[in-house]
Amino acid sequence: MNAMLRNTWERVMAQxxxxxxxxxxxxxxxxxxxEYNLFNKYVxxxxxxxxxxxxxxxxxxxVNGYMGEFSLAHAGFMAVGAYTATLLTQKxxxxxxxPGLFPVAVLVGGLAAALLGLIVAVPSFKVRGDYLAIITLxxxxxxxxxxxxxxxxxxxxxxxxxxxxxxxxxxxxWVVVSIxxxxxxxxxxxxxxxxxIREDEIASDLxxxxxxxxxxxxxxxxxxxxxxxxxxxxxxxxxxxxxxFDIIKTTDILIMVYLxxxxxxxxxxxxATVYTVLLExxxxxTVAALLSWLPAILFDPxxxxxxxxxxxxxxxxxxxxxVLVMLYWPRGMMGLREFRWxxxxxxxxxxDRPVGYGGRHDAA
Amino acid sequence: MTLLExxxxxxxxxxxxxxxxxxxxxxxxxxxxxxxxxxxxKTTIFNLITGVYRASEGSIRLRGIELVGKTPHQxxxxxxxxxxxxxxxxxxxxxxxxxxxxxxxxxxxxxLEALFHLGRYRREEERVIANSQRLLRIFKLDHLAGETAxxxxxxxxxxxxxxxxxxxxxxxxLLDEPAAGMNPNEIDQLMEFIQWIRQEFKLTILLIExxxxxxxxxxxxxxxxxFGETLAEGPPAAIQNDPKxxxxxxxxxxxx
Numbered sequence: 143m144n145a146m147l148r149n150t151w152e153r154v155m156a157q158x159x160x161x162x163x164x165x166x167x168x169x170x171x172x173x174x175x176x177e178y179n180l181f182n183k184y185v186x187x188x189x190x191x192x193x194x195x196x197x198x199x200x201x202x203x204x205v206n207g208y209m210g211e212f213s214l215a216h217a218g219f220m221a222v223g224a225y226t227a228t229l230l231t232q233k234x235x236x237x238x239x240x241p242g243l244f245p246v247a248v249l250v251g252g253l254a255a256a257l258l259g260l261i262v263a264v265p266s267f268k269v270r271g272d273y274l275a276i277i278t279l280x281x282x283x284x285x286x287x288x289x290x291x292x293x294x295x296x297x298x299x300x301x302x303x304x305x306x307x308x309x310x311x312x313x314x315x316w317v318v319v320s321i322x323x324x325x326x327x328x329x330x331x332x333x334x335x336x337x338x339i340r341e342d343e344i345a346s347d348l349x350x351x352x353x354x355x356x357x358x359x360x361x362x363x364x365x366x367x368x369x370x371x372x373x374x375x376x377x378x379x380x381x382x383x384x385x386x387f388d389i390i391k392t393t394d395i396l397i398m399v400y401l402x403x404x405x406x407x408x409x410x411x412x413x414a415t416v417y418t419v420l421l422e423x424x425x426x427x428t429v430a431a432l433l434s435w436l437p438a439i440l441f442d443p444x445x446x447x448x449x450x451x452x453x454x455x456x457x458x459x460x461x462x463x464x465v466l467v468m469l470y471w472p473r474g475m476m477g478l479r480e481f482r483w484x485x486x487x488x489x490x491x492x493x494d495r496p497v498g499y500g501g502r503h504d505a506a
Numbered sequence: 507m508t509l510l511e512x513x514x515x516x517x518x519x520x521x522x523x524x525x526x527x528x529x530x531x532x533x534x535x536x537x538x539x540x541x542x543x544x545x546x547x548k549t550t551i552f553n554l555i556t557g558v559y560r561a562s563e564g565s566i567r568l569r570g571i572e573l574v575g576k577t578p579h580q581x582x583x584x585x586x587x588x589x590x591x592x593x594x595x596x597x598x599x600x601x602x603x604x605x606x607x608x609x610x611x612x613x614x615x616x617x618l619e620a621l622f623h624l625g626r627y628r629r630e631e632e633r634v635i636a637n638s639q640r641l642l643r644i645f646k647l648d649h650l651a652g653e654t655a656x657x658x659x660x661x662x663x664x665x666x667x668x669x670x671x672x673x674x675x676x677x678x679x680l681l682d683e684p685a686a687g688m689n690p691n692e693i694d695q696l697m698e699f700i701q702w703i704r705q706e707f708k709l710t711i712l713l714i715e716x717x718x719x720x721x722x723x724x725x726x727x728x729x730x731x732x733f734g735e736t737l738a739e740g741p742p743a744a745i746q747n748d749p750k751x752x753x754x755x756x757x758x759x760x761x762x
Contacts, residue, residue: 323621329623331606331630334606341598341599348556349607363621486631488632492602493603
C-alpha cells in the first residue's frame with residue numbers, strides 16, 4: 143500500500159506542468175472563495191493564517207534550516223514589517239481611495255525588515271550556534287522594548303483599528319512570491335554557499351565562497367519575507383501591539399519549521415499548514431464540541447480544569463511539542479528532502495537519485 | 507617566473523612559535539614537497555598561505571600580490587586550490603554540489619539575477635554543471651554525482667576533495683598529505699595521478715607528505731621543516747643524505 147502510494151506520488155511529481163496549472167487553479171480559488179463565500183468566514187480566516195504562516199516558516203527555514211543557525215529574531219522582523227506597513231496605510235498612502243496601493247505598503251514593510259536583517263547578519267560573521275541564538279533573542283527583545291517606548295506608534299498599547307486590507311488573493315500572491323524567491327535563492331550559487339556554511343564554514347571560505355556576502359543575503363531574504371508576513375498579519379488581525387510579536391510568536395514559527403523539516407521548502411509548507419490547523423482545532427470551543435459526546439461525569443471536570451484553560455495550556459504544550467519534535471523527530475515531515483517540483487530541472491537531470499539518501503537534492 | 511614567494515614569514519600561537527623565518531620561492535610549474543615530523547608547522551604554512559591564519563610577520567606574495575591580510579575566499583579566488591589533511595568535504599551534500607560550490611568565485615551573476623533566475627543565471631548554471639560533470643568524469647566519480655559525499659568510500663572521498671579543489675581552476679594546488687591512509691599500491695597510483703593532473707591542468711603543486719616514497723618519487727625539490735624552522739632544502743637525492751634531516755627524523759646518530 144505504502145509503495146503504491148509512493149509510486150503514485152512520484153508519478154504525479156514527475157509531471158512538472160502540473161505546478162503552473164495548480165497555481166492558476168489555486169489563484170482562481172483564492173479569488174472565488176471570498177467572492178462567492180464558498181467557505182464560511184472563519185474557514186477563510188484560517189486559510190489566510192495558513193498562508194501567512196507558510197511565508198514565515200519558509201523564510202525562517204533559510205536561516206535555521208539551510209544555513210543551520212538558530213535565529214530567534216523572526217517575530218522581531220515580523221514586527222518591523224507590521225509596524226512599517228501599518229504606518230504607511232494609516233498615515234501616508236491613500237489606501238482608502240486606492241486599495242491597489244496595499245502591496246506597496248507590504249513590500250516596503252518587507253524592505254524595512256530586510257534592512258534590519260542586514261544588521262543582525264553582522265554578529266553572525268563572528269558568532270555561531272548557541273551564542274548567535276542569544277544575540278538574535280536580544281535583538282527580538284530590543285525591537286519589542288523599542289516599540290513599547292515609542293509613544294507615537296502607540297507604545298505598549300499598540301495600534302488598533304487597522305484597515306482590513308489583507309485578502310485571500312493577496313495572501314496567495316505573497317505566498318507564491320515568497321516560495322518562488324526563496325526557492326530561486328536556494329538553487330543558486332548563493333544558496334549552495336548557504337549550505338556549505340552549514341556543512342563547514344572554513345572549508346566553504348577556502349572554496350572561494352564569500353561567506354559574509356552569503357550570510358548578508360540569507361538574512362536579508364529571510365527577514366524580508368518575515369516583514370511581508372508581518373504586514374499581511376497586521377492588516378488581517380487589524381490590531382498590533384508589541385506583545386503580539388514576542389518569543390511565543392517566534393516559538394510558533396520554530397515549531398512549524400522543525401515539524402515540517404529543515405532545509406525543505408515543501409516541509410515548511412506542510413509544517414505551517416498542519417500546525418496552524420492543529421492550533422485552531424485546539425481552541426476551547428472546538429475541543430469542547432469535539433468531546434461533547436463524552437458522558438457529563440467525564441466531560442464536566444475535563445472542561446472545568448483543562449479545556450477552558452487551553453489558552454494557557456498552549457504555552458506548556460507547544461514548547462513541549464518543539465522539544466519532542468527536535469529530540470525524536472529531528473527530520474520532521476520531510477527534512478533535507480524536497481518536492482521534485484521545486485527542484486530546477488537541470489539540477490534533477492544532473493544528479494538523478496532515488497529518494498532517501500539524506501542529501502539536499504533528495505526529491506519527494 | 508616566480509608564482510609564490512614567501513619571505514621571512516613568522517607565526518605565533520600565543521607564545522609558541524609555530525613557524526620561524528619561513529622562506530619559499532615557488533616557480534610556475536614546480537612540484538615541491540614539504541616534509542617534517544609531526545608539529546613541524548607544515549599545515550600551519552598552508553593555513554598561512556590560504557589566509558586561514560594571518561601571518562604574524564613577513565610577506566607572502568602570489569604573482570606579486572600580497573596575500574597577508576586577505577581572507578581565504580579572496581586568496582583562493584586568485585586561483586589557489588587546496589585539500590585538507592583530514593578530509594573536509596561538505597559531508598551531507600551531494601558529490602555534484604561539493605564540486606559546484608567551489609565554482610562560486612567564477613560564477614558571474616548578481617544576487618538579483620539569482621533571486622529571480624534571470625539574465626546570466628541559466629547560462630552560468632549550465633556552464634557550472636557541465637564543468638563539474640567533466641571533473642567528476644576525470645576522477646571517475648560521475649556515476650556518483652547524486653550520492654551524498656559522506657557515503658563515499660575513503661579513496662573516493664580523497665579523489666572528490668581533489669576534484670573540488672580543481673573546480674576553483676587553480677594555478678597553484680596545495681595538497682595536504684594526499685597519501686594519508688593509503689597502501690603502497692595506492693600510493694603508486696596516486697603518484698602517477700598527481701603527475702597526470704599536473705600536466706593536464708598545468709598546475710604548480712606544493713604538497714605536504716609523510717610518505718617518503720611519494721615525496722622522494724615525484725617532488726623535484728623538497729623542503730624539510732622542524733619546530734617551525736627550515737632544516738634543509740634541495741633535490742630529493744641531497745635531502746636523503748643530509749645529516750641534519752636524518753637527525754630530525756631518526757634521532758641522533760650513535761656516539762663515536
